[in-house]
Amino acid sequence: MQQSWRWFGPKDTVSIPDMRQAGVTGVVSALHHIPNGVVWSDEEIKRRQQQIEQQPNGAPTSLVWNVVESLPVSENIKQQTSDWRAQIENYKQSIRNLAAAGVPVICYNFMPVLDWTRTNLGYELPNGARCMRFDVVDFAIFDIFVLARDGASDDFPAEVVQQAKTRRDTMTDTDLDALMQNVICGLPGAEEGYSLDDLRAHLRAYDGIDAERLRQHQIDFLAEVVPVAEEVGARLCCHPDDPPFALLGLPRIMSTEADYTRLMAAVDSPANGITLCSGSLGVRADNDLPGMMRRLGSRVHFVHLRNVCRETDGLPNSFHEAAHLEGVTDMVELIAAVLDEEKRRAAEGRTDCNIPFRPDHGQDILSDLGKNSQPGYPAVGRLKGLAELRGIIEALSHPRSAA
Template sequence: MKKIFEQSWRWYGPQDPVDLKTIKQAGANGVVTALHHIPVGDVWSVEEIEKRKKLLEDSNNEHPFPLHWNVVESLPVHEHIKQARTDREKYIENYKQSLRNLGKCGITRVCYNFMPVLDWLRTNVRYLLEDGSTALLHNLEDLIIFDLFILNRENAEADYEAGLVEKAKAKHAEMKQEELEVLKKSLLMALPGDKEGFTLEKLRNGLKDYEGISAEQLREHLVEFLEKVIPVAEEAGVVMAIHPDDPPWPVLGLPRVVSTASDLDYLFNKVPQKANGLTFCSGSLGASAKNNLPQIIKAYFERIHFVHLRSVQREENSRFYEANHLEGSAEMYKLVRTFYELQSKDDKQPLPMRPDHGHEMLDDQEKPYYPGYSAVGRLRGLAELRGLEFGIIKTLEN
């Protein structure tokens, strides 16, 4: 039976509470990982890459259900590249060398993003659902509260609709201190591999570094970066897959330039090589009702090198939370069927796909997992997606 996807799992390395044995038992073969211990901007050496590969190989000796490193997520882009600072060439050259080294080691897919300062952000990383599990939540009203009353960003009100600002002010007046602490901790949560984490001062400094950089300029900086690294990626046999902005709109006054179909059109027209590709994330793109997800798959199918499948439940005023994988606003059946129909036509190899942002549930709620990356919630998501894939294939092949 032809497969649509190569089942994959994100693993943060030896310090990840989810071990390789668990990944095998979840039914994934592909391991999506990165060298988080290497500072952003430094070269990933062949030695360090091979060391990570060996961890997977050794696990195969112990439990011979084969795992392999199929996607890098991610090889971070230094902020000085995004800002086009005078020393950016040093970091671009380091990035090129990392791509060469990955290619030498047989790692040929790289997921990355071009979001300034912040990666994905949520206003509550343990939002309580009706069934008692917890999910990631983004509530624009709460983000405004953080921006105006915790971060105290200058002239922040000008970036929001007046009606939303008034609602946020009224809500803030009723909030308890512990609710404000939850909000603060959620938005300053360190990314995996970031040992220092964010502080209000660090965030303010990061925002200051982008003062005067418009969305148009940031887009130009992205194109300039890709024009230099994509030829090297091609020579190394590596494809790059940019991850969309999450959420797909400006945040805290920062521009975002990989949020819409028109953003993707611009990027791929400017840098037309197929190695300049996309990580199709149904959650990030799907957070905006303006994005037609099946149309995006069809338009950029040849450039989709990696897939994140998750669904968010969109609500009013840019509020959304992570739904179960087969529920919410993504209409997952349509997405998986679209992938099947396109792959059947082109006889393309299965795409690496991982379930993203699972709920914290069952005994995982008592364990020190990074929000969205617990074991059981992602296992449930992967199982549901595998069942959906199987059903679509069997139905359409008969």
């Protein structure tokens, strides 16, 4: 398993020297400054590679840009509106340019409007650590009372709606504004400023697009870009919905094993693959992560290892992000399944038998506390997670002598 680390570019509070000290070899990055739908040029790709692979004095860092996370699919492509066909052509060119630069794995998602959603970005745990949390009652407050979306109350169980009404009466305007900012943080472009009216406009653009239509749009997209990926030796891998259930009346189509099985069959190519995110998928009790890895592993090109604690039953449900070896996913069994898949690929002679993974997210602990790092991406919390995952990999991989 190729140990990797996500990096948001030169503005990231975690630096290249930090990653070198963490002992990773791969860097997961993206060109976040380029608008969605625009070609990633050779020059921009090479600039990011140089930032990752060379120290200021020109000496090598020993790091490589091994995974793109992510090459965004524009809302126009998801909706099939405006100049979506031209934007698909741009996407194809970006794939070609990345492959030419030696960046073979391209993660993307097909979530409408939202990239991820949490209601609390610094939830304090009993031990003093902080983590990201999704509270379904708080989200109902946002949806029903802050956003005031038509029909929002119908999308939550009656008891959640009642709890939301009761809790709303105890909240100040400052509390409601903080909740709004936390939810909006997961919207693409939120760092440049995003208003409720912006969000309402984006939601209206999905009027008439249900889950089946969105699935077909994803298949149409992949039918265009997967042949290009095959041609240049790139591997596309779709990230699951985060969280894996419907929000804000929007369709969500990559939340379960059945969703992935359907998509792999619809565009049946090794270049059409999966980002197996144990944190996103683990929010649902009906997702068996080790089993998914064993059944779908031949198409898994990238793995996110993190854990969650489910706080309520049913869907939608509340959860918070647990330490990597805590929570609902059996991380030992999941890593064992990944290692078995790597052995199977090696036996087949596949060149992609070293599957990249990263310790996804991390709790804010120790010197992380009080720092303004990207939500979910502190240095020490992720390093702790990486150390724990590295220990499992070493233990499972270590040859044992016969007793």
